[in-house]
Amino acid sequence: MGHSVLGSIPFLSSKSDFQTILDSLPLNVLTCDPKTLVIDYANKASVDTLNLVRDLLPPGVNGDTIVGKCIDVFHKAPAHQRNILAKPSSFPHHAIIRLGPHMLDLHIEAIYSGKDITKLALSWSICSEREQLKIMVDNMPINIMMCDPRTLEINYINKTSLDTLRTIQHLLPVNVDDLLGTCIDVFHKTPSHQRKLLGDPKNLPYRAKISLGEEILDLNVSAIKDAGGYYIGAMASWSVITAQEALTKNVLQISGKVSDASAEVKSTAQSLSAAAEETSVQSVAVATAAEEASTNVQTVAAAAEEMTASIQEITTQINHANITSKEAVTKAEETRGVIQKLSEASQKIGNVVDMINDIAEQTNLLALNATIEAARAGDAGKGFAVVASEVKSLAAETTKATDEIQTQISSMQTVTRDAVDAIASIQETIGEISDSSAEVAAAITQQATTTEEISRNVQEAAQATREVSNNTTGIQQAASETGAAATQLLGLADNLSSKAGSMNTQIGNFMGGSEK
Structure with missing residues (x-):
C-alpha cells in the first residue's frame, strides 16, 4: 500500500497552505472523494488545461465547472474505473486515456490519514506528442x-x-x-x-x-x-x-562467377572479333570472286543464248534442206520414170529401125532380083531395071540411114541407161542425204533442247551467282556488324569485368564495414 508524499510534508498545517502549493505547480492536479468520486478540488493548471480542451469534454463540463462533477462523466463504462479505485492495492495507478485527438497521461495516488484513504489525488497531462512518438517507435x-x-x-x-x-x-x-x-x-x-x-x-x-x-x-x-x-x-x-x-x-559466390564469366565473355568476344574480322576479309574475297563468276556466267549465258539462236537457225535451214532433198528425191524418181519410159521408147524405136532395116534388106534383095530379071528381059526390062536400080539405091540409103539411126539409138540407149543409173545413184545419194539430214535435224533439235537447257541452267547459275554475290555482300555486312557487335561485346565484357571487380570490392567493404 502506497502513501502520498504530499500527505507527509510536515509544514502543510492547513488546507489553505496545501491548495496554495498545488495552485502554484505547473502540473495538473485534481482531488476527489474516494467513496463518491466527486471532484472537490482542481488546481489552477487543471482549470486552465480543461478550458483549453472544453470542446472535447461532455456538455457543461469545463475548467470552471469541474469541481463538484463525478469522474463518471469522463467514462462510457464507469463501473470499470470504480472497481479499480475501490481497491487500495491499485495505487499508485497509471493509465493513458484518449480524449478526442489528445492522449492524457494519468497518475492516481491515494492520500492517507492513518490507514484510511481520505483523498484520491490525480496528476495528469496532455501527452499526445510523447505518446505519438512512443507509438511511432513501438510500431x-x-x-x-x-x-x-x-x-x-x-x-x-x-x-x-x-x-x-x-x-x-x-x-x-x-x-x-x-x-x-x-x-x-x-x-x-x-x-x-x-x-x-x-x-x-x-x-x-x-x-x-x-x-x-x-x-x-x-x-x-x-x-x-x-x-x-x-x-x-x-x-x-x-x-x-x-x-x-x-x-x-551467395552474392559473393555469384559475383566471383560473374567475374569469371566476364573474363570468359571477354576472351570469347576477342575471338569473335578476330573471327569476324577474318570473315569480313574472306567475304570480301568471296564477293569479288562471286562477282567475277557472275560476270563470266552471264557472258556464257549470252553466248549460250546466241548459240541457241544459231542452232535454231541451222535447224530451220536443215529442215528446209531436208524438205528440198525430199522434193529432189521425188523429182528424181519422176525423172527416172520418164527416162525409163524414154529408154523403153528408144528400145521400141530400135525395134522399128531393125524392122525397117530388115525391110530395106528385103527391098535391096528384091531390087537385086528385079535387076537380074530386068537383065533377063533385055530391052523390055530396061525401064524396070532403072526402077530397080533406083529402088536399090533407096534401099541402100535407107539401110545407111537406119544404120545411122540405129547407131544414134544405141548411143541414146547407152546414155539413157547411164542417165537412169546416174539418177538412181543420185536418188540413192539424195535418200542418204535426206536420211542424214533427218538424223542431223533430230540431233540438232536434241542439241537445241540441250542448249536451251544449258542456257536455262546458265541463267539460273547466273542468278544464283548474283544471289551468292548479294548474299556475300550481306555476309560481309553481317561480318562487319558482327565485328562491331564483338567490339561492343568486348567493351561490355571489360565493363562487366570492371563492375564485377568493383562489386566484389564493394561487397567486401560492405561485409567488412558491417562487422565493425
Whole structure:
C-alpha cells in the first residue's frame, strides 16, 4: 500500500497552505472523494488545461465547472474505473486515456490519514506528442531495445522487437514476455566486456554481428542523451540477418562467377572479333570472286543464248534442206520414170529401125532380083531395071540411114541407161542425204533442247551467282556488324569485368564495414 508524499510534508498545517502549493505547480492536479468520486478540488493548471480542451469534454463540463462533477462523466463504462479505485492495492495507478485527438497521461495516488484513504489525488497531462512518438517507435518496422547504462537492465522493448524475439524464443535464455527489467548479462557468457563497452558513451556507436544459435544478429548500439548531454540509456537497433548473410555469401559466390564469366565473355568476344574480322576479309574475297563468276556466267549465258539462236537457225535451214532433198528425191524418181519410159521408147524405136532395116534388106534383095530379071528381059526390062536400080539405091540409103539411126539409138540407149543409173545413184545419194539430214535435224533439235537447257541452267547459275554475290555482300555486312557487335561485346565484357571487380570490392567493404 502506497502513501502520498504530499500527505507527509510536515509544514502543510492547513488546507489553505496545501491548495496554495498545488495552485502554484505547473502540473495538473485534481482531488476527489474516494467513496463518491466527486471532484472537490482542481488546481489552477487543471482549470486552465480543461478550458483549453472544453470542446472535447461532455456538455457543461469545463475548467470552471469541474469541481463538484463525478469522474463518471469522463467514462462510457464507469463501473470499470470504480472497481479499480475501490481497491487500495491499485495505487499508485497509471493509465493513458484518449480524449478526442489528445492522449492524457494519468497518475492516481491515494492520500492517507492513518490507514484510511481520505483523498484520491490525480496528476495528469496532455501527452499526445510523447505518446505519438512512443507509438511511432513501438510500431516502427525496426527492432528497438533500450537499457539503463548503469544497471544494464532492459527498460524498453518496442513491439517489432517483441514480435521478432518470439520467432527465436527457443534460442533465448528468458521468456520474451519477461525480458523487460531483465539484465542483458543473461545473453553473454562474459558480460564484463559488454558492461565495459556500454558503460562509457564514448565507445558508442558500436556495431557487431553476433551468433545466437543458428541465427546471426546484426546489432547496432547508440548512446541516448538528454537535452543536457547526460547519458541516459543505450539503445540497440538490431535485426536477424541469417538470410541476408546467406544471400551475401551467395552474392559473393555469384559475383566471383560473374567475374569469371566476364573474363570468359571477354576472351570469347576477342575471338569473335578476330573471327569476324577474318570473315569480313574472306567475304570480301568471296564477293569479288562471286562477282567475277557472275560476270563470266552471264557472258556464257549470252553466248549460250546466241548459240541457241544459231542452232535454231541451222535447224530451220536443215529442215528446209531436208524438205528440198525430199522434193529432189521425188523429182528424181519422176525423172527416172520418164527416162525409163524414154529408154523403153528408144528400145521400141530400135525395134522399128531393125524392122525397117530388115525391110530395106528385103527391098535391096528384091531390087537385086528385079535387076537380074530386068537383065533377063533385055530391052523390055530396061525401064524396070532403072526402077530397080533406083529402088536399090533407096534401099541402100535407107539401110545407111537406119544404120545411122540405129547407131544414134544405141548411143541414146547407152546414155539413157547411164542417165537412169546416174539418177538412181543420185536418188540413192539424195535418200542418204535426206536420211542424214533427218538424223542431223533430230540431233540438232536434241542439241537445241540441250542448249536451251544449258542456257536455262546458265541463267539460273547466273542468278544464283548474283544471289551468292548479294548474299556475300550481306555476309560481309553481317561480318562487319558482327565485328562491331564483338567490339561492343568486348567493351561490355571489360565493363562487366570492371563492375564485377568493383562489386566484389564493394561487397567486401560492405561485409567488412558491417562487422565493425
